[in-house]
Amino acid sequence: MLFIRLFTVSCIVSALLACTKQQNEQQAESSTIASSTQVYFEKLKSERVESDPIVKWQNIGPGMSGYNEELWTHPTNPDVMFIAPDMHVAYGTWDGGESWQSIQDHDELGQEMKRVIDIEFSQQDPNYAVALDWNGWIYESLDQGKSWHKLSELSPSYEQYGVDPYDPLAFKKGWYDEQIGMRLSDIAIDPNNDSIWYVGAGDYWNVKENHRSMKKPHGNTLSYADYGYILKSENKGRSWKKIDKDFPENLDVGEIIVNPKNSKHIVMLTNYGLMHSKDAGENWLTQAEGLPHNSPRDITYYFDESSGEHIFYLIEQTHYIPDGSSIKSSGGIYSSADFGESWQNITGNLAFDLSQVNYPAEHWRYFRAIGHWLGIGSNKAKEQYPTLPKSILPVFNRIAVNPLDKNEIYVSYNKKHDRTFLPGEAWQSLDGGQTWKVVARHGKYWLSDQDKAYWDARENPSHANVEFSHVQAYMDAHAEKEGNRLLEFNSKGEVFLSIAQQTHKSSDKGKTWQQIDDIETSPGSGIWIGRGNSDLPGRFMLLDTGIPKRRLLTSGEHGVWETVPMTILDNPQAVALKQIEGQAQVDGMYSISTMAVHPDDPDTLYIMAWRQAHKGKLRRSTDGGKSWQNISTVMETSSERNSADGKVIQGPPGMLPASNSLLIDPTNPNTLFFVNERDAFSEIYRAPRREPTKGGYGFMKSVDGGLNWKVSNTGFHENASLRRLAIDPENPNVIYAAAADKNGGLYKTEDQGDTWQRIAIPDPIKSVNNIYIDKQSHELFISAGGFYDGAYEEGGAWRSKDGGETWQKFFSAPLVLQVETSPVNPKIILLTAGNQMRMDRQFMNPGLYLSLDDGSTWKKINTHLANSDKIIDAKPDPENPDLLWAAGWGSGWYVGYINGANGKPWYQY
Structure with a gap:
């Protein structure tokens, strides 16, 4: 019996010892895991950690469903495009839009390329590209935009302007709490030497916040943008020179274009007019013979490398002038065959008879536009100038030309966010500007065949021709109130718009427009x-x-x-x-x-x-x-609401x-x-x-x-x-x-x-x-x-x-x-x-x-x-x-x- 008891006690002690040993081993293992995890957290805190490929996310959409601000196409490869939607994302496609991938670095802080302002490609190396984002940061790509490397942070930071962006008053001052640097507006590469780059200061393309008027012909200056200079690099962005001699302090640069036949000659689109440099950007003069106001909104060009033919096309800001009980307009579309030295009017029949257009939504937008330009508001404009004009131009803000056909020109506007009007979303000329037609049409006005006789007289189709995805019923029920944001061609002559919250492409010279954001599993399925x-x-x-x-x-x-x-x-x-x-x-x-x-x-x-x-x-x-x-x-x-300062x-x-x-x-x-x-x-x-x-x-x-x-x-x-x-x-x-x-x-x-x-x-x-x-x-x-x-x-x-x-x-x-x-x-x-x-x-x-x-x-x-x-x-x-x-x-x-x-x-x- 004693033996049994001793044996039992011995077994119990052995079991306890084994249990203790097992617990100690588990605790040791737990301690090791905790220690290694803590090392991981310290690494997360202090250095970049690459994502594990155990999960690869698929964006399931729906496509776009937000505003697409810009679209860029590769100069020679039509399958390569990039878009810059407004919700802090940027995407690229390398299969002509069949699929898109984010071009942001998913293992960075989230600030990089969250909103791209401009992308440009080298003319010597088709794989080489540069990009500018809204922080004023510059990036380069060696693989046609599939990956990007940040080179420099060009724009001044908040601190250099003495502003704390985290101060509650920052909202009142107009600063965005997620904006890191000051906004810059354009980047350009010398077509003859891709080591030479130019960057323009400003926020030129922000149509939503920047409306020109008779009292403000140069637009607004925005507190989160930088103005008054350009930057030049001669070593692919590794160092920069600031050029601001004789520039207005609120110069807003829209586009910088280097002459492909002479790199010393540069044309710059600005809010102070078209400017020229004959010494590679060192000195500038304002010159635009033939433009009535030298108040350009957009510029593009056609260049035939084999013949050397170069033609500029430009939108001149529309000005509104009282004419008795009505309004007349000046401005329009112009071209230049001498690299912007002189200009010819190619507005043709672009002006239209608003009195023949039974479209109340456009009448309201018209009075808003002229009221804004004259500084009297829409109600007074309607009261003082009630007669609808028989020949009037809207405010256009985008122009593009087919790189394969110098006579195929498009102009468009953003009716939602600019002060403008006009039926349709884009107008087209196929004869170099002699005649123009509305080529992007949607909404209840065009679906109703309204004013068909007037459009027939202009030889203009009057049926809707723009396709949407899930928003089709919504877009059909409204009067073109969402607006278009961009206008761009690819190298094979296809043209792109972004109407409302979708991206559209036409492959038949504007006869039809297809959305390229979503695939319907079967027609009509939704x-x-x-x-x-x-x-x-x-x-x-x-x-x-x-x-x-x-x-x-x-x-x-x-x-x-x-x-x-x-x-x-x-x-x-x-x-x-x-x-x-x-x-x-x-x-x-x-x-x-x-x-x-x-x-x-x-x-x-x-x-x-x-x-x-x-x-x-x-x-x-x-x-x-x-x-x-x-x-x-x-x-x-x-x-009532409380402002940042408590009022x-x-x-x-x-x-x-x-x-x-x-x-x-x-x-x-x-x-x-x-x-x-x-x-x-x-x-x-x-x-x-x-x-x-x-x-x-x-x-x-x-x-x-x-x-x-x-x-x-x-x-x-x-x-x-x-x-x-x-x-x-x-x-x-x-x-x-x-x-x-x-x-x-x-x-x-x-x-x-x-x-x-x-x-x-x-x-x-x-x-x-x-x-x-x-x-x-x-x-x-x-x-x-x-x-x-x-x-x-x-x-x-x-x-x-x-x-x-x-x-x-x-x-x-x-x-x-x-x-x-x-x-x-x-x-x-x-x-x-x-x-x-x-x-x-x-x-x-x-x-x-x-x-x-x-x-x-x-x-x-x-x-x-x-x-x-x-x-x-x-x-x-x-x-x-x-x-x-x-x-x-x-x-x-x-x-x-x-x-x-x-x-x-x-x-x-």
């Missing part, structure tokens, strides 16, 4: 596949929708889209999408901030908008998105605060919750704060299915900016709220928001940006860090395994916006790291991070992301453990396959 060039403001993604394989993706400006599982032969891993709310519907809601699905009825959907149509409304569909109705007004604001300003109601985290009680679907964010730092525009006249900032609750709402902020700190909510999956009475402000934190309610208590979290944390609860483990995850400021240690990601009693930090970065685990495999964690809006505190490696081992190790996964520093939403798929989704601030949505997911479609797993 199901689209993006080509990779999305400018869409991606927003909240609702992935767990109650219906397998249905994912709902919301956006700013383009409503709600749902995934359509279908096999796509060309790319089986592409994602087909269908718009279920927005432009494809009559009277749709466009800018969706949050969305929820009924827990018992997946066909009942709720959405909210913070700007544009139906803002401040709760909108519901009971048929899966086929039809929608507003069921309540949740929020309205006064016409009260009167104005239109404008945008509302962003609404986030629309949630429904799973046990009582009549109870709904959401938060109105006081300071929405991740939205397209940060709206000036206005006091609500209905609703309010903070937590809002409805107990009658969303018909009535009340604000419930008891327990929150003063002026809390609530950003996200999360409901406890086991107890819907328990809700957590993340407060993202300098006094922020984590809050909890146990009575569905009637009262709130602050939860103790680690001391460094101030702003809590997101709260997430894993449905399997019930662990809490918080994401922290200040967006505008905040020390590095204030940011990161923490989790609690005991309901918030204790917290462990598992990721270190100054600004973590979101952490979510895979519902299928909780060891998979996807994390979003942003960048603070301060260049003195830039995180070296913003973007997305993936852990496959419950946060023990991490991989940066930015490959093929645009907007990598501005990912608004990122989630693992609720059904497929190998699938990830992301939404970019201005680059639409993405799908990412872990390890390629065996090449299968997203819905097969």
